[in-house]
């Protein structure tokens with residue numbers, strides 16, 4: 001890399017900045033601009049409106065459920081594929097990526113097909129008195145599916161590169177499996193792990209497609225924030241929609257900042 | 269602690285890395301595992317440490333079967349080729365690790381641990397760097413931290429995988445001497461892996477040479493160097509010349525010269541007829557081409573002075589390369605020039621079956 005020297009370099013840089021501004025920064029700013037267009041009180045009133053508040057709560061709950069589960073899942077998968085050589089290892093690495101390669105809508109529809117009343121397991125579940133579709137459980141399930149790869153994807157290349165010598169050293173010094181994990185493995189992967197968890201969190205909170213198919217959009221019950229935003233928008237409550245959206249935008253900003261900080265950290 | 273490796277085999281996929289290997293290591297020995305890269309040295313070391321397990325055979329520690337025992341239960345100190353220091357811990361915490369993870373009942377007090385860690389760091393000459401992180405150390409320093417860390421658990425056996433492999437020549441030499449001294453101070457059974465014969469011969473009390481997963485030769489350094497037991501050993505030790513000869517009675521025919529038994533060692537089981545002779549570079553004497561002692565003639569193509577020795581390279585009549593190593597003063601009277609034809613007298617020839625190994 002070097003500093004720009006010729007006019008065409010500056011032109012290119014200027015263009016990149018202008019496009020970023022128009023397509024990325026302006027919308028972000030406008031969310032807050034519209035949200036606050038009628039002042040603080042209206043904004044706050046929109047946020048503490050029970051349905052919106054419930055949507056925020058549900059979104060946070062989904063994150064609280066999904067982030068830990070997928071963090072543990074990600075560590076387990078990364079551990080398995082980077083430490084052991086087994087039949088189906090490559091297949092497993094590819095399968096983890098599936099949620100990234102299918103549209104979230106497809107994921108939602110698939111879950112509907114599996115667990116809905118007309119679905120594959122539907123009758124059995126119904127007979128057992130268990131309802132999954134159109135409840136928070138469905139939201140958790142599809143969110144788990146959609147965000148399953150994030151942590152594993154961050155960890156696998158790192159753990160493969162680091163190899164298992166550190167862990168073997170710990171074991172030969174008498175550490176138990178858990179001590180080795182806690183004192184050696186975890187510190188070695190902590191930034192990548194945190195990064196994966198942050199991405200997972202952002203996606204769980206922001207997921208629209210898959211959740212909209214399975215949640216049933218029951219106002220005040222199974223509406224997460226993204227669904228609430230759409231609902232308010234369809235009700236022509238633009239300011240309310242933008243107020244709800246601003247909370248999501250805020251989460252996105254925080255995610256970006258944390259991501260940036262972590263990348264700086266890893267770079268050192 | 270003594271180690272007995274009994275008919276141990278380890279196969280990766282369908283590749284046998286260690287093949288039916290048996291070896292006895294006595295308590296307090298300083299043993300070198302020597303062999304070319306890929307000969308199974310690391311695999312054997314890892315099996316002794318309990319980081320890998322034999323597919324068949326047994327490993328006995330102090331006479332007790334330890335084949336299935338995990339690494340943590342063997343109390344064996346292992347120094348990895350690339351050190352494997354914990355990068356997020358200071359030097360002090362690295363060395364303390366093995367003590368810190370002990371079960372509470374067995375664990376020394378914090379003060380005792382601290383004292384022992386500092387004593388070890390003192391011994392490896394790194395006490396002043398106790399607060400540093402591994403990334404802030406040189407290769408030689410990391411190596412010594414890894415050693416101190418392995419010694420902290422008062423291991424019954426110390427295993428080192430290519431301990432000097434990644435270091436530059438001067439540091440290597442220092443560490444070699446230092447390892448020898450350490451073994452005198454802390455006479456724990458020590459096995460170290462190397463592919464550098466000089467290192468093995470210099471440091472160890474006994475050398476085990478491995479080739480393709482098997483033991484090629486075992487002996488004291490002097491023995492191994494003085495009497496290589498196979499063509500592989502000649503090639504591996506280097507500076508040996510290979511010649512095609514014909515065994516005739518208890519002598520050999522080289523070209524049209526007969527060389528009698530006095531200068532020839534014939535390995536057991538070599539039949540009459542075509543065979544391979546190995547002649548080490550220092551067993552070659554230069555004579556005038558017409559001298560009756562000349563077993564062959566060759567043309568000088570290269571010479572290199574090294575200390576008191578001169579390494580000479582010749583091309584023989586059939587274009588084969590030939591190496592000789594002679595004291596420098598012997599050469600001054602000869603006043604050799606490049607492309608000069610000289611006679612070579614072979615003081616000793618070691619005969620093996622044709623095409624063996």
Ligand SMILES: Nc1ncnc2c1ncn2[C@@H]1O[C@H](COP(=O)(O)OP(=O)(O)O)[C@@H](O)[C@H]1O
Pocket residue numbers: 280281284285303304305306307308309310311312
């Ligand atoms: N985990 C493994 N999986 C497959 N092959 C291996 C493994 N470890 C070692 N090998 C193979 O076994 C042979 C011996 O390896 P190693 O013991 O590391 O040799 P050395 O230490 O003498 O260089 C090599 O050919 C190597 O490729």
Ligand SMILES: [Mg+2]
Pocket residue numbers: 306309310311
């Ligand atoms: Mg090796």
